[in-house]
Amino acid sequence: MTVRDIDVVCLGEPLYEFSQIPQTPGKYLQGFGGDTMNCAIAAARQGARVAYVTRLGDDEFGRQFLRLWRDEGLDTSGVAIDPQAHTAVYFITHGATGHVFSYLRRGSAASRMQAADLPLDLIRRARYFHTSGISQAISASACEAVGAAIAAAKQAGARFVYDANMRLRLWPLARAREVITATLAQADYFLLSMEDAEALCGLQDADAILDWCHRAGAKVIALKLGAEGVIGSDATGR
Secondary structure, three states, X not given: OOOOOEEXXXXXXXXEEEEEOOXXXXXXXXEEEOHHHHHHHHHHHOXXXXXXXXXXXXXXXXXXXXXXXXXXXXXXXXXXXXXXXXXXXXXXEEEOOEEEEEEEOOOOOHHHOOHHHOOHHHHHOEEEEEEEHHHHHOOHHHHHHHHHHHHHHHHOOXXXXXXXXXXXXXXXHHHHHHHHHHHHOOOOEEEEEHHHHXXXXXXXXXXXXXXHHHHXXXXXXXXXXXXXXXXXXXXXXX
């Protein structure tokens, strides 16, 4: 019998951040990004026992991520170092309409995740397993790895928390819809934004979106409304 002694295992893609200092072209503040990584750190700061699963390049950016995660109390035993790939990087600059994002993630270490390389014993120890659509979109092999991780976590009795994070710069709409719809059917908790929902199911009314998600198989839904907060639904009530 597997002992579930880790509260949360998150799997995904970290990105090293360079954010342009306003009115100072060419000067950047350094930071750390990544949707599932942010979740992992937030949970650890609330007192949860958290492990993170990913791949990093054997580079300075990767080493900084490892120091950050250890300082935040994350279990990094599921982090692999890839000597043949780089840690993903992105830049934030300021354009006429606001922030502009540029990514150097193609061929990154995280995009080279493989189902065969997953730390399944670690994943099976989780009470909750969390990942996102971004983790699936970065490559075909990463998408397969996410599927294998979900299966292992659920077979061991974990609850699956899935954030759509539907980034259409990463994959075609039809593929994104196919994968996300199939994955949310396995989710105990499904998170999505109004923008995600419109792309995923073509709906704009909150109640209609929640009903669609439940019909697709999601058990508990958190529909994110930006500054207006969140609507939650467990199919028996809002």
